[in-house]
Amino acid sequence: MTPTLKITRTHTADPTVPLPSYESEGAAGMDIRVNFPPELRDGQVLAAGARTLVPTGMRFEIPKGFEVQIRPRSGLALKQGIALVNSPGTIDSDYRGEVGIILINHGNEPFHIGHGMRIAQMVIAPVTRCEIEETETLAATDRGTGGFGSTGVA
Secondary structure, three states, X not given: OOOOOEEEEOOOOOOOOOXXXXXXXXXXXXXXXXXXXXXXXXXXXEOOOOEEEEEEEEEXXXXXXXXXXXXXXXXXXXXXXXXXXXXXXXXXXXXXXXEEEEEEEOOOOOEEEOOOOEEEEEEEEEOOOOOOOOOOOOOOOOOOOOOOOOOOOO
């Protein structure tokens, strides 16, 4: 079954900015574009080391049992150092507010965020919920408590 994501635009959104879309046949994620309100349509400069919340002009109705994951675009990360502060960001199925993207500039130069620019990607994913059981002991494994590089580098 293919889930359906319902989208509405906010009252300040520019209707000419395309909705999220898959940019290739094999793409797992849909590109999301910046949709600034009218007074910010000239764009915004993100200084090196700074972060900002970028509006998308969209609100989602995500099917129950799914989430939307917001992820960085690899080209922006490699070429300009633009990343997401919380990556992946999760949008829960019961959230109905405007979707915003928290960007950070890890680059050395200011970055201009243009109106309509493809700024992130989103993936629709099923959610599995679990029961919590408190216990006094856990099953043993070969790895045990080794973490942070304990399995080697090669």
